[in-house]
Amino acid sequence: MTPVFVLFVLFCSEFGFLRLGFALGINYGQVANNLPTPEQVLTMLTSLEITNTRIYDANPEVLAAFAHTGIELIVTVPNESIGLLADARQALQWVATNVKPYFPATKITGIAVGNEVFTSDDPTLMSNLVPAMVSIHAALVQLGLDSYIHTSSANSLAVLENSYPPSFGSFRPDLVNLMAPFLQFLAATKSPFWINAYPYFAYKDDPERVPLDYVLFNPNSGMKDPSTSLHYDNMLYAQVDAVIFAMGRLGYGGVEVRVSETGWPSKGDPDEIGASPENARVYNRNLLLRQMGNEGTPLVPHRRLEVYLFALFNEDLKPGPTSERNYGLFQPDGTVAYNMGLTALPASSSYYSSSAAAAASSVSLTSSAARESKEIGSFWGTLVLFLTIQALMRKAF
Numbered sequence: 001m002t003p004v005f006v007l008f009v010l011f012c013s014e015f016g017f018l019r020l021g022f023a024l025g026i027n028y029g030q031v032a033n034n035l036p037t038p039e040q041v042l043t044m045l046t047s048l049e050i051t052n053t054r055i056y057d058a059n060p061e062v063l064a065a066f067a068h069t070g071i072e073l074i075v076t077v078p079n080e081s082i083g084l085l086a087d088a089r090q091a092l093q094w095v096a097t098n099v100k101p102y103f104p105a106t107k108i109t110g111i112a113v114g115n116e117v118f119t120s121d122d123p124t125l126m127s128n129l130v131p132a133m134v135s136i137h138a139a140l141v142q143l144g145l146d147s148y149i150h151t152s153s154a155n156s157l158a159v160l161e162n163s164y165p166p167s168f169g170s171f172r173p174d175l176v177n178l179m180a181p182f183l184q185f186l187a188a189t190k191s192p193f194w195i196n197a198y199p200y201f202a203y204k205d206d207p208e209r210v211p212l213d214y215v216l217f218n219p220n221s222g223m224k225d226p227s228t229s230l231h232y233d234n235m236l237y238a239q240v241d242a243v244i245f246a247m248g249r250l251g252y253g254g255v256e257v258r259v260s261e262t263g264w265p266s267k268g269d270p271d272e273i274g275a276s277p278e279n280a281r282v283y284n285r286n287l288l289l290r291q292m293g294n295e296g297t298p299l300v301p302h303r304r305l306e307v308y309l310f311a312l313f314n315e316d317l318k319p320g321p322t323s324e325r326n327y328g329l330f331q332p333d334g335t336v337a338y339n340m341g342l343t344a345l346p347a348s349s350s351y352y353s354s355s356a357a358a359a360a361s362s363v364s365l366t367s368s369a370a371r372e373s374k375e376i377g378s379f380w381g382t383l384v385l386f387l388t389i390q391a392l393m394r395k396a397f
Helices: 002-014 038-048 060-065 079-085 088-098 123-142 173-189 199-205 235-249 277-292 354-361 370-396
Strands: 025-027 052-054 072-077 107-115 150-156 160-162 193-196 257-262 307-309
Touching: 038 060, 060 072, 072 079, 079 088, 079 107, 079 123, 088 123, 107 123, 123 150, 123 173, 150 173, 160 235, 193 235, 199 235, 235 257, 277 307
Parallel strands: 025 052, 025 307, 052 072, 072 107, 107 150, 150 193, 193 257, 257 307
Antiparallel strands: none
């Protein structure tokens, strides 16, 4: 079957049909004043065959636009609403207003209660998180939606005290008393632990000691965990397994870990080492390859790691360093931010300008430019090698 699949992929590549949908989820952030409408975004997602999306609110325009599309959607309770929703009546009202009217036409599959709450340095917010999650879940149960929609919260990797080597993974001591009931809730409701994991930050902070190829999924010697003898050839998988070990130390190693955010900026300030279009392209394309192979991590190799890429668009109103506004695969006008082999928004889309359409027509896997031909050939050559090795490994065992 593998040779047939490879031939099919190569055939598709010749006609520019590379898509994200069967491999990656995508984060659809909206901290910008120049983004296309939800209907226009839907055209883009449909073109790319993306079927899993996460938004950072419960925007009714997005929820309405995504109805009857089959796209699975995770909605978010903003951090500022968590305290209010710790009250069961308020939580029921929130779900009844923001979820029930749209489901099942809009395929809402999860509610993220806040984002990176445990590293917010707000003790009140942190203490309200689990009560709010309990109230949201109770509302889903009352409305008959709990078997379709899970409740969780995305955490920064900074919740860990140790992450290297992965078997040393442990939560910060000051968070253990909060993390234990959080994990108990996830285990009881069979909900995933979502982690925002960015190998880019590790490289930026210590480029002399962190190998770039290791964080970019490029071929490298990797590292061997001294306790488990597991071999890691990339940092993202090591970070995920560190979270699993940390949960195991609290008795919840069976909770599934999913990556709610990961990505690489295509631009940064002078001190943001590694932020470049080339590194962003390599990181995201190599990650896409891994996802196409349905890989798990070395610790849990038979469970495919679910990953949501950050982000769909560059968002011009995000505060902070330049990199924060340059994680997107696409510019707001629908053109690609850098060439990853993705299809731009169809030129026939109503909001496309003539200049954007012209740019889109030049973006394909069959570009006549010599540099692009070399890059694409290398990409698909790597894919063929990757899948062939996987097939041989399966036969060996």
